Amino acid sequence: MLKMEAAGKFYNHRQQIITALNDVTLDIPKGDFISIVGPSGSGKSTLLMTLGGMLSLSKGRVLLDGQSLYDLSPDKRARLRRKKIGFVFQTFNLVPYLTAAENVQIPLFLAGKDESAQKQRATDLLARVGLSDRLDHKPSELSVGQQQRVALARMLANNPPVVLADEPTGNLDPETSQQVIAFLDEINKEGRTVVMVTHDPQAALMAKRTLSLVDGRVFSDGHHHLATSDEAQTQKDWRQGLSG
Amino acid sequence: MRLRTLVWREIFERKNQLTTGFLAILLGITVIVSIKNITFYSEKAVMRELDALGANVLILPKSASVQDYYTADFNAEEIPEEYVMRLVMSDIQGLDNLSPKLSLPVKVRNQNVTLTGILPKDEFQAKAAWAGAGIFSRPQGCGVVVDIPGEAPPSPRETLVRNRVIETLASNEVLVGADAATSLGTKEGDKLNLLGEKFDVIAVLPQTGTVDDSRIFAHLHTVQELTGKGSVINAIEVVGCCSEISGGLVQKINRLLPDAKVVTITQIVNTQIRMNQMMSRLSLAFLLIIILVGGASIANYMYANVFERRREIGTLMALGAGSSLVLRIFMFKALLLGLAAGIGGYIVGTVLALTLGPRLAGVPVLPMPELVVWAIGISVALTLAASYLPARRAARLDPFTTLQEV
Ligand SMILES: Nc1ncnc2c1ncn2[C@@H]1O[C@H](COP(=O)(O)OP(=O)(O)O)[C@@H](O)[C@H]1O
Ligand SMILES: [Mg+2]
Numbered sequence: 018m019l020k021m022e023a024a025g026k027f028y029n030h031r032q033q034i035i036t037a038l039n040d041v042t043l044d045i046p047k048g049d050f051i052s053i054v055g056p057s058g059s060g061k062s063t064l065l066m067t068l069g070g071m072l073s074l075s076k077g078r079v080l081l082d083g084q085s086l087y088d089l090s091p092d093k094r095a096r097l098r099r100k101k102i103g104f105v106f107q108t109f110n111l112v113p114y115l116t117a118a119e120n121v122q123i124p125l126f127l128a129g130k131d132e133s134a135q136k137q138r139a140t141d142l143l144a145r146v147g148l149s150d151r152l153d154h155k156p157s158e159l160s161v162g163q164q165q166r167v168a169l170a171r172m173l174a175n176n177p178p179v180v181l182a183d184e185p186t187g188n189l190d191p192e193t194s195q196q197v198i199a200f201l202d203e204i205n206k207e208g209r210t211v212v213m214v215t216h217d218p219q220a221a222l223m224a225k226r227t228l229s230l231v232d233g234r235v236f237s238d239g240h241h242h243l244a245t246s247d248e249a250q251t252q253k254d255w256r257q258g259l260s261g
Numbered sequence: 262m263r264l265r266t267l268v269w270r271e272i273f274e275r276k277n278q279l280t281t282g283f284l285a286i287l288l289g290i291t292v293i294v295s296i297k298n299i300t301f302y303s304e305k306a307v308m309r310e311l312d313a314l315g316a317n318v319l320i321l322p323k324s325a326s327v328q329d330y331y332t333a334d335f336n337a338e339e340i341p342e343e344y345v346m347r348l349v350m351s352d353i354q355g356l357d358n359l360s361p362k363l364s365l366p367v368k369v370r371n372q373n374v375t376l377t378g379i380l381p382k383d384e385f386q387a388k389a390a391w392a393g394a395g396i397f398s399r400p401q402g403c404g405v406v407v408d409i410p411g412e413a414p415p416s417p418r419e420t421l422v423r424n425r426v427i428e429t430l431a432s433n434e435v436l437v438g439a440d441a442a443t444s445l446g447t448k449e450g451d452k453l454n455l456l457g458e459k460f461d462v463i464a465v466l467p468q469t470g471t472v473d474d475s476r477i478f479a480h481l482h483t484v485q486e487l488t489g490k491g492s493v494i495n496a497i498e499v500v501g502c503c504s505e506i507s508g509g510l511v512q513k514i515n516r517l518l519p520d521a522k523v524v525t526i527t528q529i530v531n532t533q534i535r536m537n538q539m540m541s542r543l544s545l546a547f548l549l550i551i552i553l554v555g556g557a558s559i560a561n562y563m564y565a566n567v568f569e570r571r572r573e574i575g576t577l578m579a580l581g582a583g584s585s586l587v588l589r590i591f592m593f594k595a596l597l598l599g600l601a602a603g604i605g606g607y608i609v610g611t612v613l614a615l616t617l618g619p620r621l622a623g624v625p626v627l628p629m630p631e632l633v634v635w636a637i638g639i640s641v642a643l644t645l646a647a648s649y650l651p652a653r654r655a656a657r658l659d660p661f662t663t664l665q666e667v
Pocket of ligand 1: 028030036037055056058059061063064662
């Protein structure tokens, strides 16, 4: 469903060309769960954002359901993001002056839903992430873990088939990290395609496969083999984290 | 959630940063509205006064201003009544009517009113006849006061109001202005106690919309006697022939009465026109200042606002907002600011005009609803224009870059 063909991305930084993506080709089928790991500056965010139609490529194409993203006009691309892609960020990016419920309503407002439908859906989604009693709280009145759950609810608002998460647990303590990863696993099981950038090797193991990026190149693309019992045990622990 | 909710919330979240730009525009609109409002009514009042005056030349004490004359400011010095006779006896041509006046503040039935002494026409005629010369023996026809044959002689009311002269007035009779009559509760035929004497109210004058409405008119000599002022007056209103006025009437009177000040209505009108021109230039200058200062501070605020909100803008774009929506968010905010500053400026400006107008310009001022259209128009046009470039910058932000910054 999501394809990247011979993608390159170059930044021009003070007369110096920085290669953030170097000839990356990916095929992400529907329902896949990919984790992307790699050192800082290796191009992980760039890869994720170009996949999400937020950053045009210098070379190559991104195809979402056969549609080449960067051949669309910016407004058409925005509409496509609204319908098909949910983003989760390391810093949550909640709108500070809006309540939890209103933050969740933003994508619904952008999709032109009427106000009562927006409210109903926001209430349901916040209930799903366990924040029924925090609807009218502003982000500053929530813990970081709760803020990320609001962001997760917002990401799901328009029921996107693709979810792109850039270090979603980077600002969270281990326990809330587990909850977030569990949630991503859960929505992957609903059939959504999930691509997650992470620094946490154990979180990466939750995905169906892991891509390693080094200097803008995809270093390995292997299915998890669960070779050692250690890794299998870790994965089991994580899964228990979700239910608990 | 609607566009409105989004914009509203943000404004109230960060209202402090908005204060300067908003106040600059509000203040500008306030000043323009109050200047326009006051000038409109002072112009109207002066025109009405001039129209009601009937006279076209005023003879005043040297130190008195025309303003003193209108507002009956009694601090000004006086001129001797003898000047009237000098004029009557002179060979100056083109003096149709003379109306000497002495105005004083008095307390009647615990009310402050202005008592104005006037000289009825029959006394002039007597004096003129006695003196063997005078203005009334000369051919008439160029001034205002012409008796039309066959017409019933006008009532004392109308002649005083229109022509500033009254045929007869006994020493114990008074005429009462419309407003004074209301506040004193008197009517025609009543008795009125003034400075210890009893007077008959022979007429209540019709409403004129001028200072005369709040005055009581009595015989000049009675007023002089009761106040112990002696034979003095504040002003002589003259109806002069227009052709004579342009032919040097003022200079001739000046030469005859070197210690008095002679002004013509044309001069007054010119002064008023100059005053109005100055005021409209002043409000134009203010308009330019608010466009520059207000516009610059709104633009500055908007740029800062866009910069501060770039991550939020990037987030909205990630969530699927197109650039036109981002543009609309900022332009809608500008519209709200413009509306608020326009309406607020109109209200404050009107309140200011209503309270300061009577004190500064000595005229009653009423609200002018048509100014609200101008106030809002100017203010909204200004905030929209000042916000357009910042809003466009917001709409063109690169979402990835805004989200990458930590
Ligand atoms: N706007 C930009 N201008 C110039 N260089 C950039 C820009 N954004 C990212 N880069 C560079 O591109 C490389 C990849 O960045 P990024 O995708 O953010 O890496 P990661 O998310 O893996 O840390 C880095 O070397 C970074 O310095
Ligand atoms: Mg990154």
